[in-house]
Amino acid sequence: MTGKRRASTNVTIIDIAREAGVSKSTVSLVLKGSTLVADETRDRVSRAMSKLGYVYNRGAANLRGAQSSIVGMVINDLSNPFFAELAIGIERVLRTSGYIPFIANTAESVVRQAEVVRSMREHGASGIILSPALDTDGREINSLLDLGMPIILAIRRVPGARASLVASDNMAGAARVTQHLISLGHRRIAFLGGMGAMAVRKDRIAGFTQALEEVGLRADPALMLESMPTKDGAFTAMSALLSRPDWPTAVVCFNDVVAIGVMQALSRKGLLPGRDMAITGFDDTTEARQVSPPLTTVSVDAGDLGERAAQMLLRQIAAGNQTTETYIGEARLVVRESCCPPPRERKVS
Amino acid sequence: MTGKRRASTNVTIIDIAREAGVSKSTVSLVLKGSTLVADETRDRVSRAMSKLGYVYNRGAANLRGAQSSIVGMVINDLSNPFFAELAIGIERVLRTSGYIPFIANTAESVVRQAEVVRSMREHGASGIILSPALDTDGREINSLLDLGMPIILAIRRVPGARASLVASDNMAGAARVTQHLISLGHRRIAFLGGMGAMAVRKDRIAGFTQALEEVGLRADPALMLESMPTKDGAFTAMSALLSRPDWPTAVVCFNDVVAIGVMQALSRKGLLPGRDMAITGFDDTTEARQVSPPLTTVSVDAGDLGERAAQMLLRQIAAGNQTTETYIGEARLVVRESCCPPPRERKVS
């Protein structure tokens, strides 16, 4: 009903002081929860604040040196449930710490990422947990670090960056899932998804290759396909693969989202994942359990990684960003129903 | 390598002015992109800024009356992909507007919601898009509005709140999906999920009831079951229903997430959704397509709703929050494979 001009344009600590009949120092003390103020005085001030609709002005406070209470959470793809789970894990620990996490989504754009990080710095964020967009430059991370901003890299390492890292054991996970396929009898196995520049992809391919070499096989470059790490990207890449003559009998997918896109491409061709071709994922998102057939994948516990990242950030903020820590979470094989042995009739030479 | 104390603690507009050999007014003009500054001067200032690692101090600027460039996006459940899609739609339009959206997750906690909204106000957010937590009080929304803060309610209306609203046509959607079940021959239909206090649930139940009454049936209170709008909550509620004697032949679920929980409860009992019992969802999240069998549901286009909400917020910020708008998005029936006719042998009297 009213028509005030702008939020927080009016009532200040001085108005409160006048209303409560104290000095503004006292109001400030109440704001900070100081024990120096008498209970009766504190009550009077609190009542004045709610009566006048007072809003604390963080900007003014930060200006004078107060600790800001926000931390940034910069996520490269919020539509991927894996990152949503990560975000929720982060919030779980930050919630009890007095910090409020502000999330921003970059949708894999480094330009957007720079904007968002800048905005968070401008607003006085105490630290940032960054799940970096593709093609993030290590030097950018380092210059942030040099300015004294605590940064925790999550999920994706950035070559050349000196920041702390929380990620999962991509190499071991990929090796395990590949070994599983080999034990089912597969010899002609593709790796699909992710872009060439991604460190995570390199690590998973290293595990994949290592598992093959352990049994005297080698990775066929013609079966290592890139795609954007999205359902659509994977669908397209898999459809292209299926239009070629010599199919693999199994596909190790970059992650669950990619695996789901790959399954859709198979279905489109009338093929059934888990019967006509073995498919594996990575991440063990809730979707992995819900697709049909349920996806054999690698569990990395995104929520736990989020918690670790938040704890690490809190430590760095407290310590003043001196140390660099690394936490590599376990990557467990989760066998469900998306993997069959290779079909006899299509066995290759 | 360095050891600066805190981010943004040092270099200010004055340092830049000195470095570039101009006055600080000029630096401020450059910061605002004013055309009054000569190109050569602008360059000199820009170089000085990057040389010294300057970070704009939003707090100080806002203090003096500058427009803040953040808007808040407060989401009640980020782990529900529906809300992730909503968030992404919001970002899509905000991205081109110069505003940076900061997202916060309340996990259905009104306490958390109050904290988060307060923090956003303290940081000078220009407006907030709020997907309210359960049990949000209309008076809280109204007092925010009275302070001049533009607020757009998204997805869930709040009884008593005077804020603008972007939501979907819950009543029509629920009626459509119920009519679909009736046309398949169902007469004994349950409604499952959501908590009693939720306005959205009330609207959907109204559509459900109306569709039944159109054909001379009435909703059986024993078949209207509450649950938290989560997979686990739905699983529990459905399991309880299945332990009772007279099952329904079809279940209209509060949303897709609930439907998936219901399906899992059926599977646990050895029953197949779409063969032994008809199940419907609401929202048409990407998961609805991926579950097995694919879910018959109501499509509400979360991304589009997000875009509408963002456009509405931008309008309100520009206009100074005078008008109250409402946008109700269409709710289309999407028929997939989770609905069968009622089984003959279990047909009730």
Add this chain to the structure above:
DNA sequence: CTGAAAGCGCTTACAG
């Protein structure tokens, strides 16, 4: 416990 004073980093008129 309270008051007076200084200053954080910026923007905004107002003269030049």
Add this chain to the structure above:
DNA sequence: CTGAAAGCGCTTACAG
């Protein structure tokens, strides 16, 4: 185009 001055709302010593 540029400089000098005032002031936004808070916190921080410093006296009392």
